[in-house]
Amino acid sequence: ETGVTQSPTHLIKTRGQQVTLRCSSQSGHNTVSWYQQALGQGPQFIFQYYREEENGRGNFPPRFSGLQFPNYSSELNVNALELDDSALYLCASSLMPDSNQPQHFGDGTRLSIL
Amino acid sequence: TQLLEQSPQFLSIQEGENLTVYCNSSSVFSSLQWYRQEPGEGPVLLVTVVTGGEVKKLKRLTFQFGDARKDSSLHITAAQPGDTGLYLCAGGPGNTPLVFGKGTRLSVIA
Numbered sequence: 001e002t003g004v005t006q007s008p009t010h011l012i013k014t015r016g017q018q019v020t021l022r023c024s025s026q027s028g029h030n031t032v033s034w035y036q037q038a039l040g041q042g043p044q045f046i047f048q049y050y051r052e053e054e055n056g057r058g059n060f061p062p063r064f065s066g067l068q069f070p071n072y073s074s075e076l077n078v079n080a081l082e083l084d085d086s087a088l089y090l091c092a093s094s095l096m097p098d099s100n101q102p103q104h105f106g107d108g109t110r111l112s113i114l
Numbered sequence: 115t116q117l118l119e120q121s122p123q124f125l126s127i128q129e130g131e132n133l134t135v136y137c138n139s140s141s142v143f144s145s146l147q148w149y150r151q152e153p154g155e156g157p158v159l160l161v162t163v164v165t166g167g168e169v170k171k172l173k174r175l176t177f178q179f180g181d182a183r184k185d186s187s188l189h190i191t192a193a194q195p196g197d198t199g200l201y202l203c204a205g206g207p208g209n210t211p212l213v214f215g216k217g218t219r220l221s222v223i224a
Binding site for chain 1: 120143144145147149154155156157158159162164202204205206207210211212213214215216217219
């Protein structure tokens with residue numbers, strides 16, 4: 001069974017640039033959730049995708065957008081990067097979209113904005 | 115918005131000591147999950163508690179879900195350096211994505 005993989009592992013960007021982060025879900029999982037984890041904090045929910053449709057969104061501006069593909073892999077896109085976007089971005093997959101399902105996390109992408 | 119408050123925020127103890135960390139909310143959760151996260155890695159699920167009053171044990175870790183399903187605790191017996199990490203609780207009403215607490219950062223000193 002292949003776990004959740006994220007790429008790249010690290011990324012450095014400057015303010016105003018755009019970034020795309022990628023996530024491959026665990027085999028058999030049709031739901032992907034994205035989280036932002038600032039240093040010393042717990043993960044903050046960005047949005048969730050279920051069967052290629054957005055299925056819930058946290059308190060993040062529209063410049064955070066995403067996609068889910070037919071194979072259930074997913075992308076997180078962030079436009080007009082700001083310094084506060086520096087964080088660990090975590091992707092998690094699950095069997096179903098409800099909060100009772102355990103989340104299987106990747107090891108994240110560490111994004112640094114200069 | 116449902117919030118999960120975890121306490122303490124930081125905990126540093128000697129190897130062999132016992133400890134308890136707490137996860138509290140004013141909202142009722144259909145279930146609560148506990149995760150441990152080590153530096154450079156994503157969180158890893160430890161346990162899910164579903165029934166009010168439920169107690170689950172995982173080796174030296176004991177998890178309890180409050181009777182009203184608004185709070186949970188994690189007790190570690192005879193802590194070891196390998197227990198060091200960020201302990202996160204997470205929950206939701208069932209039809210929404212998970213909400214995470216800010217975590218308790220545990221350091222066990224040999």
